[in-house]
Amino acid sequence: MDITRNQPSAGRFWSWFIPIRRDIGSWAFALNRVTALGLTFYLFLHLVILGKLAQGPGAYDEFLVLTENPLIKLGEWAVAAAAVLHGLNGIRIILTSFGVGVTRQKQLFYGFMAIAIVVILFFTARMY
Amino acid sequence: MSQTTLSSPVSEPRPGENTWIWLIKIVTGPLLIIVLGLHLAVNHYLGTMASGLMTYQDIIQYYQNPIIPTIEIIFLVTVVTHCLIGLRGIILDTNPSRNVLSIVTWLLVILGVSFVGYGIWLAVAIASQG
Numbered sequence: 001m002d003i004t005r006n007q008p009s010a011g012r013f014w015s016w017f018i019p020i021r022r023d024i025g026s027w028a029f030a031l032n033r034v035t036a037l038g039l040t041f042y043l044f045l046h047l048v049i050l051g052k053l054a055q056g057p058g059a060y061d062e063f064l065v066l067t068e069n070p071l072i073k074l075g076e077w078a079v080a081a082a083a084v085l086h087g088l089n090g091i092r093i094i095l096t097s098f099g100v101g102v103t104r105q106k107q108l109f110y111g112f113m114a115i116a117i118v119v120i121l122f123f124t125a126r127m128y
Numbered sequence: 129m130s131q132t133t134l135s136s137p138v139s140e141p142r143p144g145e146n147t148w149i150w151l152i153k154i155v156t157g158p159l160l161i162i163v164l165g166l167h168l169a170v171n172h173y174l175g176t177m178a179s180g181l182m183t184y185q186d187i188i189q190y191y192q193n194p195i196i197p198t199i200e201i202i203f204l205v206t207v208v209t210h211c212l213i214g215l216r217g218i219i220l221d222t223n224p225s226r227n228v229l230s231i232v233t234w235l236l237v238i239l240g241v242s243f244v245g246y247g248i249w250l251a252v253a254i255a256s257q258g
Contacts, residue, residue, distance in 0.1 A: 033218055033221075036214050036215070036218065037215075037218065039211070040211045040212075040214070040215055043207060043208070043211055047243055047246065047247060047250075050250060051250060053184065053187060053250065053254050054250060056184075060183075060184040060187075061183060061184050064177065064181060067179065067181060080168070083164065087160075087164075090157045090158075090161075091157075091158065091161070093154075093157075094154055094157055094158060097154055
């Protein structure tokens, strides 16, 4: 397998989002980055929104009403799913960083993604 | 961001990424999984709203225990650090010049310090409303 093919560059940034002729390693690589970018954006948005707590109960509870909006709920679901996928993919990276399961990375990836699907299904059922 | 691709042997620091910075990202990862799990469980499942979310009063009451804002601030520092080191790693993937990387690094430091400062102020402001 050609390692350099998996290394993105500025000009190939958008190739992360193209699911054609992609091997499992590229999926793991792209999944980690796409979820990281999404979660980083959400973190700062979350902090800004929590600023409503400093404005008193009216402002915050008004925001809470918004959380019942189906689009906002879908966004919450996406954030939670991204966190689970990024976290479990991250555990695989940490394990291999310290020499654990280096020769079984594909199995580790499939195993962690199977756990991720179970966790995502659990909170999907809980949310809806 | 250092990343195994399943075809590379192990995750390791990228060119331009200090080993200690890489190690901080790797160590804060599992720490975040634990703290984020607790944060989500408390804020999204134990509140008095039908959805499990906390109301304003729930949060003010919750923050009266000094351990809570302390944990939330530790969580904030950890998550901001992990995010921004990761973001820098992703930018490193695009092979920026040394000058661009230096500017990006400083911008990320300023962004991180600003948000941690804002978060600490917010935690103290919430706790003081009780």
